[in-house]
Amino acid sequence: MSGVVIVGAQFGDEGKGKMTDYLARQADCVVRYQGGNNAGHTVVIGGHEYRLHLIPSGIFYPEKVCVIGNGVVIDPEVMFQELDELLSQGLKLARLYISDRAHLILPYHLRLDAAEENCRGDGRIGTTRRGIGPAYTDKISRVGFRAGELLEDGWEQRLIELVLEKNKALERLYGSEGFQPEQVIAWLRPHAERLRPFLTDTSLVLAELASQGRHILFEGAQGTMLDIDHGTYPFVTSSSPTAGGACIGAGVGPTAIGRVLGVCKAYLTRVGEGLFPTELQGPECESLRDRGREFGTTTGRARRCGWIDLVMLRYAGRVNGMSGLIITKLDVLDALPAIKLCTAYRCNGSTLEELPGSQRLLQASEPVYEELEGWQQDISGVRRYDDLPAAARRYVERVSEIAGLPVVAISVGPDRDQTIETKPGSGLLG
Ligand code: GDP
Numbered sequence: 001m002s003g004v005v006i007v008g009a010q011f012g013d014e015g016k017g018k019m020t021d022y023l024a025r026q027a028d029c030v031v032r033y034q035g036g037n038n039a040g041h042t043v044v045i046g047g048h049e050y051r052l053h054l055i056p057s058g059i060f061y062p063e064k065v066c067v068i069g070n071g072v073v074i075d076p077e078v079m080f081q082e083l084d085e086l087l088s089q090g091l092k093l094a095r096l097y098i099s100d101r102a103h104l105i106l107p108y109h110l111r112l113d114a115a116e117e118n119c120r121g122d123g124r125i126g127t128t129r130r131g132i133g134p135a136y137t138d139k140i141s142r143v144g145f146r147a148g149e150l151l152e153d154g155w156e157q158r159l160i161e162l163v164l165e166k167n168k169a170l171e172r173l174y175g176s177e178g179f180q181p182e183q184v185i186a187w188l189r190p191h192a193e194r195l196r197p198f199l200t201d202t203s204l205v206l207a208e209l210a211s212q213g214r215h216i217l218f219e220g221a222q223g224t225m226l227d228i229d230h231g232t233y234p235f236v237t238s239s240s241p242t243a244g245g246a247c248i249g250a251g252v253g254p255t256a257i258g259r260v261l262g263v264c265k266a267y268l269t270r271v272g273e274g275l276f277p278t279e280l281q282g283p284e285c286e287s288l289r290d291r292g293r294e295f296g297t298t299t300g301r302a303r304r305c306g307w308i309d310l311v312m313l314r315y316a317g318r319v320n321g322m323s324g325l326i327i328t329k330l331d332v333l334d335a336l337p338a339i340k341l342c343t344a345y346r347c348n349g350s351t352l353e354e355l356p357g358s359q360r361l362l363q364a365s366e367p368v369y370e371e372l373e374g375w376q377q378d379i380s381g382v383r384r385y386d387d388l389p390a391a392a393r394r395y396v397e398r399v400s401e402i403a404g405l406p407v408v409a410i411s412v413g414p415d416r417d418q419t420i421e422t423k424p425g426s427g428l429l430g
Contacts (some may be wrong), residue, residue: 002258003216004429008223009262009316011239013296013303015328015411016263017041020057020219020421022073022409023261026429028214029065031056031206032221033249034239036073036105036135037082038128039221040296042297044414048089055086055096056219060148062092067202068271070101071239071249073135074147075110076191096194099202099251106159107187108166109134110177113175117273125235126272128299136238147199150192156185203251210256213346218246218257224402225270225317232359235274243320259430261408262322264313266330266395268296269303275362278306278342292332307340307369313403315355324408327396331412337372339395342367343402372398380413385422 006023008014021043024030032039037053044050045060052059054074056066066076087093109131116134117124127133138144145162150154160181167178209216222241225231230242240248243260247253267288270276280288285305288294294303316322333339345352345365356362375389382388388396388410400407408428410420421428 004259005218007220009264012223013307014263024058027217030056031067033069034071035221037078068098069250070099075105100199103144105131105135115176133238165276167365223305247406259323309342310402328411331380340369344368
């Protein structure tokens with residue numbers, strides 16, 4: 001069987017965690033392929049809420065294999081805190097494998113992240129300050145520290161050299177405090193002990209599972225519009241959440257991917273800085289924020305809210321090669337008398353159907369809206385597509401038509417079972 005990628009179709013926070021957990025039931029393995037603990041996936045099972053940052057959302061099924069791929073950057077302290085918290089909540093640890101090629105986030109990455117962001121002043125990117133960007137920068141600059149180095153002698157010496165080098169940037173460039181190398185070694189040593197048994201060549205683990213015909217889910221973090229290449233650069237993350245990133249970040253070839261499912265909210269949110277043509281202000285924004293509980297899982301930051309942007313969604317469909325769309329949080333729109341969908345942009349007197357790469361053009365773009373009637377009733381208990389109110393079905397169908405993507409599932413609440421498959425029994429994993 002081929003792999004299935006679950007990718008955020010918007011700016012992240014689309015409900016990928018819930019949907020990965022839902023789909024994991026049908027899979028054998030769940031892989032995280034990029035990002036770090038800047039991701040915050042929420043999974044609700046039987047009313048109990050679990051928050052995941054680094055651990056794959058397959059963790060709730062003890063018989064599934066969970067993999068943290070080479071494309072992820074790992075803060076070992078945060079990862080073990082998360083793991084311990086999950087275990088203290090009674091979870092049994094599934095088989096967890098961590099790539100020996102994944103890069104570690106070290107204490108100096110966090111300090112550099114804050115120092116760089118402070119220096120940007122009004123031009124700040126809105127990073128989560130968790131060291132993700134600087135860890136990826138080091139990876140690309142070929143001065144990163146890979147988890148697999150902990151399996152070999154001499155890692156302490158290499159770390160001393162890295163710390164002394166980073167101190168130069170921290171002290172001379174940013175006027176910030178450096179680290180004593182021994183301090184960083186003492187911090188890493190206990191984490192190294194715990195990490196070693198999990199470390200392996202995860203590409204090989206995946207190849208073996210694939211050769212046995214196992215179902216592999218690749219779980220994207222953040223979203224398409226935050227992709228380093230395809231997002232609204234420079235207000236993006238440092239990795240590749242798009243489906244292509246699954247190959248690089250997990251060590252599989254494109255032929256290992258058979259399906260790509262995009263997850264999008266029935267409206268749109270964004271955290272931090274960056275353009276957002278359909279953003280709402282005032283009470284309209286607040287009502288979506290309150291009903292959708294739009295506050296970051298990782299940072300607690302209030303999310304900016306607006307109408308669904310189908311120009312972006314069409315684009316996300318294209319750059320990810322999406323096979324199908326999952327619409328989440330449809331229930332959040334329950335009370336609205338009217339709902340708007342952005343179908344195109346007006347920019348400098350012409351109509352744009354495609355998302356411009358230029359941030360200047362995007363800034364000059366005004367959304368063109370189509371307005372649909374709301375359904376104004378509670379749909380959180382609906383489990384069959386045909387039982388949705390006609391206006392809700394109309395909304396889903398318009399999204400599908402304009403985005404040019406089949407809608408395969410709809411989520412009407414945070415819980416695992418608050419999910420509607422549009423073609424039940426046909427198997428979302430293909
Ligand atoms: P992710 O990062 O894409 O996994 O998304 P988050 O976990 O940050 O945000 C999704 C939030 O919405 C979480 O609190 C989920 O429990 C919640 N959620 C997911 N699907 C639905 C839904 O269909 N309706 C409602 N009301 N909440 C949902």
